[in-house]
Amino acid sequence: MKTLQVDVAVIGAGTAGMTAWRAAAREGARVVLIEDGPYGTTCARVGCMPSKLLIAAADAAQGARDAASFGVHVGGLRIDGREVMERVRRERDRFVGFTLRSIESMPEEDKLRGRARFVSDTVLDVGGHTRVEARAIVIATGTRPNVPAQYEPLGERAIVNDDVFEWHDLPESVLVLGAGVIGLELGQALSRLGVRTRIVQRSAHIGGLRDPLVYQSALAAFRNELDLCLDAAILGVRRVGSEAEVRYQVPGCAEVVERFEYVLLAAGRVPNLEGMGLENTSIKLDERGRPLFDPATLRIGETPIFIAGDVNGILPLLHEAADDGRIAGRNAARYPDVQAAERRAALSIVFTDPQLAAVGLRFNELPPDAAVAEVDFADQGRSRIMLKNRGKLRVYAERDSGVFIGAEMAGPAMEHIAHLLAWAVQQRLTVQQMLAMPFYHPVIEEGVRTALQRLAGEMAE
Incomplete structure (x- = not known):
């Protein structure tokens, strides 16, 4: 040695x-x-990049379905699973290639296998x-x-998100266990791509949301589209030929026994x-x-x-x-001269439709005297124009100082709204300073202005 x-x-x-x-x-x-x-990050290989490729395909399919609401009629929608997955793998490999080239540029003496x-x-x-x-x-x-031992009898019928991005075609059916970020993103994408999909969650939580009103708005939107079972208990699983048979039960309902081509384990890492x-x-x-x-x-x-x-x-x-x-x-x-680092404002995004996001302090982290206000996207102008008028934005501030401290949201283009609000949190802007910023018309950001105006009013009371 x-x-x-x-x-x-x-x-x-x-x-x-x-x-x-x-x-x-x-x-x-x-x-x-x-x-x-293998070299290459989780994000590039099996995480954020390939999942967004699958979501992009799913959004394209959903856009074609929704076009009739605008008077645009698309006939004969056909989803080619092989073409979908070929693009996912091709572009995934391209992103992984960038990471590999970065590692290859490191001096050989600095790498050890x-x-x-x-x-x-x-x-x-x-x-x-x-x-x-x-x-x-x-x-x-x-x-x-996380692969619980309970699902080992399913063999290759039990999969994790890593396995999805190795598919060469879309399956007929998938049971998704978990309604967190991974379960919601992949579950909705597969459903929109024509896969018979059911999402089963052992608790009532979805997408990491903490604000109860944002949660309710998101849940209503998802239930309008997805087969979503919350507070469900898995009673048993077994392999039946080339399928996975799952027994589960929702409180107050009869036991359900169903078979799926795959069970996607999306209940944490x-x-x-x-x-x-x-x-x-x-x-x-x-x-x-x-x-x-x-x-x-x-x-x-x-x-x-x-x-x-x-x-x-x-x-x-x-x-x-x-x-x-x-x-x-x-x-x-x-080392040993160790220094504490200043962290950036907390920012997280779930790329579902509606998108979910949180910045700064979460609802359950707010001080008792925090000011809270909201806007509902149901009647927000630009959101209605795009037929994306679902969800709520809830904003939080320190009541005495007026400093903006966080938000949770479900709605259209929240990946962009969340960035703006995270920057405000990190800069410790007051609500009045945020309201002094420009807001164009008509944009979704006008909903942010409405929420901030209500927040300012709440603090003035």
């Missing part, structure tokens, strides 16, 4: 890991990037062939889909921490088995070990993983 001495060892070559490598290298540290799987296992706080065994001794280590191993030898370190774990760390520095306890990206369980989003990588890489390179 050879020995490699470095300043910083980064475990995992995803978004957080690659960013940590760059950040540490910029500090002048000698860094090695360790990876035992093999599975890393801790020998101590500062020593790693990589693949049994290399001993890495480092001043500091960054764990950026990401997550993987788990951190890739198993087999890393954490027991050989001084890392302390929480009740979920995740390392206890400082969110401001990403340092694990008093160790020289940092944790970045999806694996730390804070916010499994690409831009957050990149920020984590910068913080962890810089602190690891400067």
Whole structure:
């Protein structure tokens, strides 16, 4: 076994890991990037990019269906599943290629292939062939889909989102387990592409929404289109030939037994921490088995070990993983001179129709005296013009200072509205300062102005 001495060892070559490598290298540290799987980020391979490709195809199909409402009649709509999935895979591979070229541009001596296992706080065994001794280590191993043992009898009929993007054709039917971000996005996309789809959720939550009025508006919109079963209990599953048979029950209703070509497990992801030898370190774990760390520095306890990206369980989003990588890489390179970092305003988006988003503080995080106001998109001008008039926007502010602190929303073009509002949160703008900004006519942003005007009125009372 050879020995490699470095300043910083980064475990995992995803978004957080690659960013940590760059950040540490910029500090002048000698860094090695360790990876035992295929190069390429979760986002590019099996996450945000291929899912948006599938959603784009689904939106095109839905646009053709809805055209008659505008007096535009499209005859003979035909969805070719092979063509849909061929484009998804082709463009997915193109995005992955960008990531691979980025990794290929790294010096070969900075890359090490093999599975890393801790020998101590500062020593790693990589693949049994290399001993890495480092001043500091960054764990950026990401997550993987949660596959409960209950579904193992289904064999290949039980799939995760990674598997969807390897399809060469669309299936006839899919049962989606989970109404979080992944379940809602893929479930709606598959349904709009002609796949018989049912979404089953064990709780009443959907899309991570916390504001009860935004939730109700989104739920009404989704139920108008999707086969959505909430508070459902899975009673049993079994493989029947080439199908998956599932028994489930919604409270107050009779037990249902149905068969589907696939069961898509979209009920969360788990951190890739198993087999890393954490027991050989001084890392302390929480009740979920995740390392206890400082969110401001990403340092694990008093160790020289940092944790970045999806694996730390804070916010499994690409831009957050990149920020984590910068913080962890810089602190690891400067260790023991560890500095707290200022984080960006919280921002999350679900690319369904209507789109869901949240910025800043969530409804359940608001101080007791927060001011709250809303706008309903049902009668908002531009939304009605586009026949996208569904959902609500709820905005929050500090009552005494008038500072805008957050929002939750369901509606049209919320990916753009959310960015504007997140910038306002980060700049700590007051509601009056936001109202002094220009608003064009007719645009969806006029709904934001209406909500802010109502928020200002609420604070004036």
